[in-house]
Amino acid sequence: xxxxxxxxxxxxxxxxxxxxxxxxxFHHHFRGGDKVVNLVVAKLAEMxxxxxxxxxxxxxxxxxxxxxxxxxxxxxxxxxxxxxxxxANEISHGLMKEPxxxxxxxxxxxxIASGELHIDVAFLGASSCDELGNAxxxxxxxxxxxxxxxxxxxxxxxxxxxxxxxxxxxLVAYPNVPxxxxxxxxxxxxxxxxxxxxxxxxxxxxxxxxxxxxxLLAKQAAKxxxxxxxxxxxxxxxxxxxxxxxxxxxxxxxxxxxxxIKASFxxxxxxxxxxxxxxxxxxxxxxxxxxxxxxxAESIANDQMHQEVSAVEYASADHIGSAVHxxxxxxxxxxxxxxxxxxxxxxxxDGIIRGAIGGHPDTAEDSxxxxxxxxxxxxxxxxxxxxxxxxxxxxxxxxVVVTEYGIAVNPARPEIADRLKxxxxxxxxxxxxxxxxxxxxxxxxxxxxxxxxVGIVMDRHGKVLDKIHNILD
Amino acid sequence: xxxxxxxxxxxxxxxIMVQIAPGEGLQVDLQSSVAxxxxxxxxxxxxxxxxxxxxxxxxxxxxxxxxxxxxIRARVTAAAVRATGKDxxxx
Numbered sequence: 001x002x003x004x005x006x007x008x009x010x011x012x013x014x015x016x017x018x019x020x021x022x023x024x025x026f027h028h029h030f031r032g033g034d035k036v037v038n039l040v041v042a043k044l045a046e047m048x049x050x051x052x053x054x055x056x057x058x059x060x061x062x063x064x065x066x067x068x069x070x071x072x073x074x075x076x077x078x079x080x081x082x083x084x085x086x087x088a089n090e091i092s093h094g095l096m097k098e099p100x101x102x103x104x105x106x107x108x109x110x111x112i113a114s115g116e117l118h119i120d121v122a123f124l125g126a127s128s129c130d131e132l133g134n135a136x137x138x139x140x141x142x143x144x145x146x147x148x149x150x151x152x153x154x155x156x157x158x159x160x161x162x163x164x165x166x167x168x169x170x171l172v173a174y175p176n177v178p179x180x181x182x183x184x185x186x187x188x189x190x191x192x193x194x195x196x197x198x199x200x201x202x203x204x205x206x207x208x209x210x211x212x213x214x215x216l217l218a219k220q221a222a223k224x225x226x227x228x229x230x231x232x233x234x235x236x237x238x239x240x241x242x243x244x245x246x247x248x249x250x251x252x253x254x255x256x257x258x259x260x261i262k263a264s265f266x267x268x269x270x271x272x273x274x275x276x277x278x279x280x281x282x283x284x285x286x287x288x289x290x291x292x293x294x295x296x297a298e299s300i301a302n303d304q305m306h307q308e309v310s311a312v313e314y315a316s317a318d319h320i321g322s323a324v325h326x327x328x329x330x331x332x333x334x335x336x337x338x339x340x341x342x343x344x345x346x347x348x349x350d351g352i353i354r355g356a357i358g359g360h361p362d363t364a365e366d367s368x369x370x371x372x373x374x375x376x377x378x379x380x381x382x383x384x385x386x387x388x389x390x391x392x393x394x395x396x397x398x399x400v401v402v403t404e405y406g407i408a409v410n411p412a413r414p415e416i417a418d419r420l421k422x423x424x425x426x427x428x429x430x431x432x433x434x435x436x437x438x439x440x441x442x443x444x445x446x447x448x449x450x451x452x453x454v455g456i457v458m459d460r461h462g463k464v465l466d467k468i469h470n471i472l473d
Numbered sequence: 474x475x476x477x478x479x480x481x482x483x484x485x486x487x488x489i490m491v492q493i494a495p496g497e498g499l500q501v502d503l504q505s506s507v508a509x510x511x512x513x514x515x516x517x518x519x520x521x522x523x524x525x526x527x528x529x530x531x532x533x534x535x536x537x538x539x540x541x542x543x544x545i546r547a548r549v550t551a552a553a554v555r556a557t558g559k560d561x562x563x564x
Contacts, residue, residue, distance in 0.1 A: 350509055379487045379539025380507050440541060444510035 004131040005189045016163040022120035027154035028058035030196025034126040034376045045074045053077040059151035061085030082356020083178040092352040094470040100455045107460040108363035110158040120344025121263035122161035124154045126197035129168035134179040138301035145169040149291025149300045151180040155310035158185045202293040209243025217244035222251030227423035235328045238268040242333030244373045247274040270296040289314040315362035324366035334374045341395030344388040349381045351447040351471035356471025365397035382437040391466040479555035482548035489540035493556040496532030505537035522549040
């Protein structure tokens with residue numbers, strides 16, 4: 001090779017021209033197994049940087065070391081889709097002076113593309129990369145240490161950031177094809193011991209449930225889909241990561257086989273469940289912004305009909321060509337749904353941030369049929385409430401709410417309610433569900449919120465949707 | 474009524490562990506995953522259940538994992554039966 005971009009992390013940072021106060025970005029394709037954020041921020045701290053804006057596609061439990069970097073003034077602003085664990089808890093209690101900015105995946109893609117979220121230096125982990133920066137989430141040699149599949153959330157960063165550093169744990173011979181990130185977008189390549197623990201990708205939100213209530217909910221959700229009017233040959237579908245919405249795929253499959261119906265594509269976070277249906281010939285294409293488990297990551301490496309898309313191509317509200325506009329059915333989960341069908345997936349009923357917006361508002365708004373699946377209660381915590389703690393997905397985009405006490409249909413979609421009733425499903429008023437929850441748990445006392453804003457929720461069109469206040473002990 | 478140390482319940486999600494010990498008056502020490510919203514109600518249910526069983530002097534340590542009122546009543550009653558040796562279900 002006549003040229004190489006391979007340098008040490010310190011040299012890559014020095015060459016990037018990063019200065020105090022600038023914006024750095026990361027992707028979260030390794031989810032709970034990510035090692036890039038902690039590694040890079042520790043190096044930045046060691047090099048004496050201060051006052052940085054960390055713009056990640058999402059953050060999880062594994063990023064608790066950021067707490068010290070925030071206390072030391074290395075990181076003073078965060079933009080993300082979600083927060084979990086100790087970091088989320090500390091931020092909810094007022095760790096940061098500046099509020100965290102939360103965006104959906106589509107909203108983040110749009111904000112990066114429009115320049116509203118300008119990235120100075122992107123640090124992007126990749127499971128394989130050549131010396132010039134052609135990078136992929138798929139392994140390409142016998143020395144490969146990791147696999148994350150789609151790099152969809154990293155692609156806007158690679159394209160629009162001023163300076164791009166790829167970190168890889170497998171430097172392969174040029175040319176690394178097929179590539180996700182182009183050498184033309186990459187300034188430096190850094191070889192590290194590990195970019196992420198692939199076995200932890202399917203941790204966090206993703207659960208494969210044996211819980212009988214989840215299975216009941218999944219069966220109900222499948223019945224809603226089958227009788228919705230949208231279950232016909234060539235339909236398209238996306239599922240969220242909740243146990244019930246994953247289990248629903250199993251029952252939809254049975255009905256597809258029985259009725260001879262095939263789907264044109266499955267979208268979004270792709271799981272082993274979807275790969276199985278695709279390999280059986282029941283789903284034509286997989287359109288993958290994020291591979292949710294190892295099976296999905298291996299499938300995207302080997303299957304031409306399993307296509308990677310960027311966050312912009314996936315869910316941008318600005319592009320009529322983004323995939324959510326072609327999506328028929330989406331099954332989503334929720335922490336809370338209120339009587340106006342508004343959904344909260346970010347802030348727990350204890351007022352502490354414990355989730356991620358993900359593609360929730362993007363898919364709910366643009367799909368033809370959005371179905372929220374959640375139990376009426378989780379322990380003593382109600383999931384159907386008079387008013388959500390934090391507004392994430394406005395009710396106008398939410399069509400059906402499935403609980404074990406009945407199915408509520410948005411009054412704006414009377415035709416769906418009629419079809420479900422005709423099929424013998426128990427359609428109820430959402431106010432009755434909220435009242436049923438109250439009758440079991442009693443009237444909760446108000447949460448002890450303080451008057452500081454710790455989080456700002458942006459809608460997918462770039463406007464402020466809600467504010468999250470600090471929680472007092 | 475004489476009170477011995479007794480316990481009922483588990484630390485599973487949706488349950489409550491109730492420990493009863495001798496005490497002066499009714500003292501309820503509650504730890505709950507839903508304390509902010511339901512702590513007041515949970516303490517009231519524990520106190521009402523005990524006084525309903527004729528127990529006015531006891532120290533109660535309750536560790537709650539989001540139990541519903543019916544579960545709380547059942548666990549408190551079971552702990553009280555074990556603490557007093559008086560089987561309220563039989564009588």
